[in-house]
Amino acid sequence: MSLGQKILVTGAGGQLGMELREIASTECEWLFTDIEELDICSEVAVREFVKSHHVGVIINCAAYTNVDRAEQEQETAKRVNSDAVAILAKIAKEYDAKLIHISTDYIFGGEVHNTPIEEDAEPSPLGVYGDTKLMGEMAIVESGCRYVILRTAWLYSTHGRNFVKTIMKLISEREQIRVVNDQIGSPTYARDLALIIRDICSECIAVEGIYNYTNEGEVSWYDFAVAIAQICGSKCEVLPCTTAEYGAKAPRPAYSVLDKEKIKRVLRSNIPQWRVSLEECMKQMVQL
Numbered sequence: 001m002s003l004g005q006k007i008l009v010t011g012a013g014g015q016l017g018m019e020l021r022e023i024a025s026t027e028c029e030w031l032f033t034d035i036e037e038l039d040i041c042s043e044v045a046v047r048e049f050v051k052s053h054h055v056g057v058i059i060n061c062a063a064y065t066n067v068d069r070a071e072q073e074q075e076t077a078k079r080v081n082s083d084a085v086a087i088l089a090k091i092a093k094e095y096d097a098k099l100i101h102i103s104t105d106y107i108f109g110g111e112v113h114n115t116p117i118e119e120d121a122e123p124s125p126l127g128v129y130g131d132t133k134l135m136g137e138m139a140i141v142e143s144g145c146r147y148v149i150l151r152t153a154w155l156y157s158t159h160g161r162n163f164v165k166t167i168m169k170l171i172s173e174r175e176q177i178r179v180v181n182d183q184i185g186s187p188t189y190a191r192d193l194a195l196i197i198r199d200i201c202s203e204c205i206a207v208e209g210i211y212n213y214t215n216e217g218e219v220s221w222y223d224f225a226v227a228i229a230q231i232c233g234s235k236c237e238v239l240p241c242t243t244a245e246y247g248a249k250a251p252r253p254a255y256s257v258l259d260k261e262k263i264k265r266v267l268r269s270n271i272p273q274w275r276v277s278l279e280e281c282m283k284q285m286v287q288l
Contacts, residue, residue, distance in 0.1 A: 005028055005029075005054075005056035005057065006028070006029045006030075006031055006053055006054055006055050006056055006057075007024075007028050007029070007030050007031065007055070007056065007057045007058075007059060007201055008031045008033065008038075008049070008050065008053070008055045008057070008058045008059065008097075009021075009030060009031065009032045009033065009059045009061060010033055010034075010038060010040050010058070010059070010060050010061060010062040010088070011034065011060065011061035011062030011063065012032035012033055012034050012061065013034040014061055014062070014063075014159075014160055015155055015156070015157035015159050015160040015162060015190045016061045016102060016155065016157070016190045016193060016194060016197075017032065017034070017061040018157065018159035018160065018190075019157055019159065019190045019191045019193070019194035020032075020059065020061070020194045020197065020198070022191075022194075023191070023194050023195060023198055024198070025198055025201075025202060027202070028201065028202070031053055031055070033049075034062075035062075040060070040062055040080075040084040040087060040088060041079055041080065041083065041084045041087070042087075043087045043090070043091070046087050046088060046091050047091050047094070050091050050092075050095050050097060051095065055095065055097050056097055056098065057097060057098045057099075057100065057201050058088055058091075058092055058097050058098070058099045058100065059100045059197060059201070060085065060088055060099065060100065060101045060102065061102055062080065062084065063080060063081055063102065063133070064076060064077040064079075064080040064081050064129070064132070065129070066129075067106070067127065067129045067248075067250045067252070068248060068249040068250045070127065070128040070129040070132070070250065071127060071128050071249055071250050074128050074132075077128050077129060077132045078128075078132045078135065080132075081129070081132035081133050081135065081136050082132045082133075082135035082136045082139060085101065085135075085136035085137075085139050085140060086136070086139035086140075086143070088101075089139055089140045089143035089145045089147070090143055090145075092143070092145040092146070092147070093143050093144050093145035096146070097145070097146075098145075098146045098147065098148070099140060099145050099146065099147045099148070100147070100148045100150065100197060100200060100201070101136070101137070101140055101147065101148070101149050101150070102150055102152060102193075103133055103136070103137055103149050103150065103151045103152070104129075104130065104133050104151060104152065104153065105117075105151060105152070105153035105154075105185060105186075105214075105253065105256035105257075105258055106125060106126070106127070106129055106130035106133060106252075106253060106256065107123040107124075107125050107130050107133055107134040107137065107151070108121065108123060108124055108125070108130075108253055108256050109124060109125060109126040109130060109251070109252065109253030109254070109256060110124030110125060110126050111124040112254070112255075113255045113256070113257075114255055115257075115259075116218075116257045116258060116259035116260075117212075117256065117257065117258055117259055118212075118259045118261075118262070119151070119209075119210045119211065119212055119259070119262055123137075126250075126251040126252065126253060127250040127251050127252075128250070129250065137149055137210070146208060147208065147209075148200055148207055148208055148209065148210075148211065149209070149210045149211070150193070150196070150197070150211055150212075150213050151210065151211070151212045151213070151258055152188050152193055152212075152213050152214055152258075153185050153186055153187075153188055153214045153256060153257075153258060154185050154186060154187040154188055154214070154224075155188050155190050155193070156187060156188070156189065156190065156278075156281065157189070157190035157191065157281065158281060158284045158285050159190070163187075163221070163224065163225075164228055164278070164281065164282070165285075167179075167224075167225045167228045167229070168228060168232060168282075168285075170236070171228070171229050171232060171234040171236035171238070172232075172234070172236075174236055175235075175236060175237065176236065176237040176238075176239060177225070177236060177237075177238055177239070178238075178239045178240070178241040178245075178246070179221050179222040179224075179225040179238060179239070179240065179241065180220065180221045180222060180240075180241060180242065180243050180246050181220045181221070181222035181223070181240035181241065181242070182220065182242050182243050182254060183220060183221055183243060183252050183253065183254055183255075183256075184218055184219070184220050184254065184255045184256070184257060185214075185218065185219070185221075185253070185255075185256045185257055186214035186215055186216070186217060186218050186219070186257050186258060186274060187214070187215055187219065187224055187274045187277070187278065188213070188214040188215050188274075188277075189215060189272070189274075189277035189278065189280065189281050191277075191280075191281070192215060192271070192272055192277055193213055196213055196263075196267070199268070206266060207263070207266055211262055211263040212258035212259055212260050212262065212263060213258075213260060213263055213271075214257075214258055214260065214271075214274075215271060215272055215273060215274040215276075215277050216260075216270075216271050216272065216273045216274060217273050217274040217275070218257045219274065220240075222238065222240045222241075224274075224278075225238050226238050227275060227278060228278070228282070231278065231279055231282050232282070
């Protein structure tokens with residue numbers, strides 16, 4: 001992108017949006033918005049914002065991410081994860097802006113996988129959340145705009161609500177906790193993903209289309225929780241349980257590790273291992 005071009009970030013109050021705020025490059029003008037500044041469900045509002053601010057890149061971090069509640073709030077999930085995305089893609093096409101959209105491993109799960117899932121694998125969402133995120137992806141592809149879709153998973157950060165913060169709180173309050181051990185995936189430190197997005201914006205990485213990005217390695221939620229407890233030096237006993245025993249409302253993928261070979265071919269540096277990034281994030285939390 002050209003020097004000084006403007007980058008619109010939607011959902012800037014969330015985990016990824018907050019990380020982007022902290023690492024935003026100075027050679028471009030970043031416009032950070034949340035629902036208070038820009039309603040992405042309004043085509044009129046999005047068009048006016050993009051036109052009046054001469055936006056060259058749109059980074060969509062906004063999403064409805066409550067997997068269980070989405071089963072009861074299907075229309076709300078669809079409005080944010082699909083309809084609003086279609087609006088962003090339409091406006092991006094009209095003004096020749098590039099759309100960078102964050103998607104999820106939850107578009108998979110209906111088909112049984114036991115090896116990392118490539119970008120061109122057949123989507124098979126299990127629940128409303130994954131279904132609406134897939135609809136958003138399809139709207140982008142069908143719009144004809146210039147786009148990068150980044151599928152990620154198990155996102156956490158020093159900001160917002162996430163699994164790492166939840167486990168840290170629980171192990172400080174209880175002597176024993178139970179965590180699901182039959183769902184396998186790859187954690188992702190939002191700071192690492194934000195740095196990749198920044199490089200895409202500055203054209204340090206030449207990409208277009210759909211790419212997977214998570215930290216390296218694969219673990220269960222139980223393994224993830226054990227690592228958090230170890231890093232904290234907690235004496236809380238972390239015990240495994242099954243998904244059925246846990247009793248979540250919405251179905252989850254049993255294995256949703258994303259294959260990253262495609263994005264590795266264009267990255268300028270190695271993708272950090274999940275444990276290394278977890279330790280870095282938790283170190284930052286202690287300093288806050």
